[in-house]
Amino acid sequence: MGTLGVLAAIFWKGIKHYTRYPGSLVIYLMLPFLFTLLIFGMGRFVGGGNAALNFATRTGTSNVLVYEMLGGAVWMTGWVVVEDVGVALRDEQMKGTLEQNFLAPVNRFTLLVGISLTDIAITTAIFLIVVGVTLALTLPGAYLAFFQAFLMLLIGLIPLFGIGFLFSGFVIKFKEPYIFTQMVNLIFGTLTGTYYPVTILPYWVQFLSAVLPQTYVISNMRQIVLANRTLVSLYGSIFILLALALVYPTIGYLVFKKLEKDASVTGELSKY
Amino acid sequence: MLPVNFPSIESFTRLGEEFKAAFMKDLRSYIRYPAWLVGDLVSTPLWFFFFAVGVTLFAPTTQTSVYHGYSFFFFGFIFIVLFSTTIWGTGQSVRNEQMAGTLEQFFLAPSNRLTLILGRWMRIFITDILVIGYTTVLLYVFGGGPLSLYEPALFVFALALYEVGSIGFGLFFAGLTMKLKSYNTLSNLVFFGYMILTGALFPVTVIPMPFRYVSLAIPFTYFIDLMRHAALLTPTILPMGFEYASAILLSFIMLLVGFVTFNWIEQDARMRGSIATS
Numbered sequence: 277m278g279t280l281g282v283l284a285a286i287f288w289k290g291i292k293h294y295t296r297y298p299g300s301l302v303i304y305l306m307l308p309f310l311f312t313l314l315i316f317g318m319g320r321f322v323g324g325g326n327a328a329l330n331f332a333t334r335t336g337t338s339n340v341l342v343y344e345m346l347g348g349a350v351w352m353t354g355w356v357v358v359e360d361v362g363v364a365l366r367d368e369q370m371k372g373t374l375e376q377n378f379l380a381p382v383n384r385f386t387l388l389v390g391i392s393l394t395d396i397a398i399t400t401a402i403f404l405i406v407v408g409v410t411l412a413l414t415l416p417g418a419y420l421a422f423f424q425a426f427l428m429l430l431i432g433l434i435p436l437f438g439i440g441f442l443f444s445g446f447v448i449k450f451k452e453p454y455i456f457t458q459m460v461n462l463i464f465g466t467l468t469g470t471y472y473p474v475t476i477l478p479y480w481v482q483f484l485s486a487v488l489p490q491t492y493v494i495s496n497m498r499q500i501v502l503a504n505r506t507l508v509s510l511y512g513s514i515f516i517l518l519a520l521a522l523v524y525p526t527i528g529y530l531v532f533k534k535l536e537k538d539a540s541v542t543g544e545l546s547k548y
Numbered sequence: 549m550l551p552v553n554f555p556s557i558e559s560f561t562r563l564g565e566e567f568k569a570a571f572m573k574d575l576r577s578y579i580r581y582p583a584w585l586v587g588d589l590v591s592t593p594l595w596f597f598f599f600a601v602g603v604t605l606f607a608p609t610t611q612t613s614v615y616h617g618y619s620f621f622f623f624g625f626i627f628i629v630l631f632s633t634t635i636w637g638t639g640q641s642v643r644n645e646q647m648a649g650t651l652e653q654f655f656l657a658p659s660n661r662l663t664l665i666l667g668r669w670m671r672i673f674i675t676d677i678l679v680i681g682y683t684t685v686l687l688y689v690f691g692g693g694p695l696s697l698y699e700p701a702l703f704v705f706a707l708a709l710y711e712v713g714s715i716g717f718g719l720f721f722a723g724l725t726m727k728l729k730s731y732n733t734l735s736n737l738v739f740f741g742y743m744i745l746t747g748a749l750f751p752v753t754v755i756p757m758p759f760r761y762v763s764l765a766i767p768f769t770y771f772i773d774l775m776r777h778a779a780l781l782t783p784t785i786l787p788m789g790f791e792y793a794s795a796i797l798l799s800f801i802m803l804l805v806g807f808v809t810f811n812w813i814e815q816d817a818r819m820r821g822s823i824a825t826s
Contacts (some may be wrong), residue, residue, distance in 0.1 A: 299733030310740040316750060318599065319606030321750035327606040334605045379584070455587035462594050471602035 282382050287397075290360070294398060301398065304356060308348030308406050315344060315471050335473060338501045345410040346425070346497045347470040352406070353429065354436055354468075354490050355461045361440025362399075364391045366447045382390040384530060384536065388444065392437045396430075403429050415501070424507045425497040431517050432493035438524025439489075445532035448539050469494055473548025490514055490521045566659045570667020577701025578671060588675065593683045599749070619696045622687070623779055624749040626774050629676050630710065631742050635735045637672035641665045643725040661814065662807075665722050669715060672680050695779075702778035706795070710771035713799040716806030723806075723813035726822065729795055752785065767798040 286365040294301055319340075323330045332338040368374035377387065403426060411418050442461065447453040467481065468474070474482055485491045492513045499505040507514065538544075578584055600621060641664055645651035654664060684695060720740075725731050731805060743749060745763045752763040752773075763769050770785065774795055777784050784791045 280791035305738050306737070306740075310744065313601065313744055314740075317744065317750045317754055318584045318603045322603050322755050323608060326608060330608055331605050333609075365601055368558045450583075455581075456584045459587055459590050459594075462591055462598065468592060468602075471598075472605055476601065476604070 279383075279386055282386050283390045283393060284395055286387065287393040290394025291397065293395070301401070304352050304398075304402050307355075308345055308352055311348050311471070312341065312344040316340060322525060334476070337498075339414060342410055342414055342501060343498060344415055345406060345472055346501060347468075347494050349406040350429065350432070350494045351461075351465050351468070351470040351498065352402050353433070354464050356399050356402065357392075357395050357433070357436045357440045357462070358443060358457050358460055361388065361391050361437060362394050362443030362460075363453045364452045365444050369448070375521055378540075384533065388437075388441050388529070388532070392440065395437070395440075396433060399429070399433065400426075411501070418501060421501045421504070424500045427492055427507060428496050428500065428514075431514065431521070432489045434521035435489035435517065435524040438521070438526070438528040441525060441528030441532050445528075445535035448532075449535040449544070461491050464488065464490060467491070487520075488516055489524070492517050492520075500516050556625045562633060563660060566663040567667055567670075570663045571670050572667075573820055574668045574671040574800075578634075583704045584810065585675075588679045589682060592625070592629065593686050595628075596622070596683065596687065619780055620726060620782075621704050621749065622684070622695055622778070623776055624679055625683075627748040627775070628743060629680060630714065631739065631748070631768070633669065633676050634714040635721060638665055638669045638715060639658070639721030639735065640725065640731065641668040642722045643683075645730050646725065655814075661810075662719070665719060666715070697779050698781050699778040703775055706771060706774035706778050709795050709799040710768070710775065713767055713771060713802040716799075716802035716804065719806030719810040723810040726813050726817040742766075742771065745769075748772055767795075767802055770795045770798065 317329065319327050328340060330340055331340055331343075335343060335345055363375065365374060368377055378384075405423065407422065411422050415421070443453075443457070450456070466470075467477075467485045468488050469485065470490075471478075474485040474491055474495070477485065496505075496510045496513055497506075499510060500507065603621070642651065645654055645664070655661065670732075688694065721735070724734070728734060745755065745759070746766050746768045747755075747763060748768075752760055752769060755763055764785070770791055773782075773785050774791060776782050777788070786794065
């Protein structure tokens with residue numbers, strides 16, 4: 277079986293898992309709506325009749341739903357990648373199948389990319405459904421903006437997978453992935469401006485936001501959909517994203533290989 | 549379910565010992581994985597910060613009652629932490645044993661099934677209180693302001709009603725884990741339903757009218773309303789005396805329904821042989 281065959285096998289394995297247990301996909305699809313509803317309900321309580329006006333003053337748009345849903349959808353894509361790529365190998369550990377996978381004549385990088393391919397399909401589905409429904413309801417003619425926002429997501433996924441590789445190494449080494457991924461997802465949600473512009477965060481926190489790809493993806497999507505900007509006009513942040521797309525997968529894979537090698541020496545690969 | 553000579557002193561002593569053993573077992577598991585404690589200590593204040601910053605966008609630029617608003621949301625977070633105990637603590641206790649493959653051993657032991665669940669509930673309740681206390685101090689240090697608690701005794705009473713009701717709800721959920729194996733989807737949906745509909749984070753008056761009826765049909769709405777009334781002197785949904793009477797009745801009904809449902813589902817699962825299917 278060639279590399280493409282291996283990638284296809286890993287991809288279909290992931291897709292079968294999602295179709296066999298559709299509950300997790302349903303949750304990923306619903307969470308952006310539920311979080312937005314929560315924030316909006318709390319905002320209505322705090323701002324009263326002027327809540328939307330106060331929001332517009334601070335964000336430059338009165339379209340609360342689209343603003344929040346774009347952030348929520350990107351947050352969920354990051355959530356999927358961290359949960360799947362980061363935890364996938366731990367799941368194999370728990371099932372006792374990690375050694376079989378690692379003993380197969382398959383490059384580790386191919387293994388990680390295969391898992392990532394499944395996630396490209398899943399995150400695409402989440403984006404198309406969550407953002408598609410939101411735009412269809414609120415900005416029905418915004419096809420071009422929707423398409424550009426989707427391209428933005430695809431560019432942002434590359435560095436995100438690099439972060440996923442990094443976590444999969446940590447998880448093999450330190451076990452206990454669920455608390456770890458929960459914290460990381462929450463930190464990502466907080467730092468990347470999921471439900472607010474990062475400019476309202478303290479200056480030192482904004483520095484941390486600047487090294488996370490989702491920050492640029494969310495901000496650019498809002499610019500494209502709500503401020504009629506084009507991808508070309510946002511070339512500065514796209515250039516940064518492309519640089520992150522080079523840095524994160526490289527660091528992520530190197531760290532993964534190092535931690536995997538350490539674990540194979542100490543015999544920790546299949547330990548509970 | 550209960551010991552043969554119930555209610556004798558011996559049976560109570562034995563229940564107490566079983567409860568202690570279940571509590572210690574869960575505490576040991578928790579301490580063995582320090583990542584859980586670190587996760588609790590980091591996640592709880594971070595969730596608060598995450599929502600608080602999001603909500604700031606809607607706030608007027610000239611806020612006059614900052615501390616009251618802060619207390620309102622902070623108590624909302626306490627209600628959320630308490631409910632997460634119900635869902636992922638009490639409710640998931642049976643599922644955890646199922647996944648570890650130890651549920652049959654536990655059910656075959658000559659001990660009360662409920663002690664497993666209540667022992668876990670107690671451990672999580674204690675760690676919740678510690679995490680809430682730590683978060684209160686942390687947010688105070690970072691300028692969150694002091695918390696208001698006008699009627700501490702009434703607050704504790706309302707909290708006790710909440711906990712009695714939540715144990716019943718947790719038992720019901722623990723039973724469901726023997727029926728439904730895709731527990732996480734349901735628990736997440738129920739958790740969000742609770743956050744949005746019970747007035748935990750904003751008053752039920754904010755909820756549009758047809759949906760507000762759903763809120764008013766949920767017992768947790770009244771437990772939360774009474775706790776917030778005791779803490780911040782906010783007006784109650786129903787006349788106060790009537791709301792207290794309703795809450796007392798609802799909490800015990802929930803406990804009874806949870807207990808009966810758990811027993812019924814367990815019996816059914818035994819007959820079907822589905823107790824330990826993971």
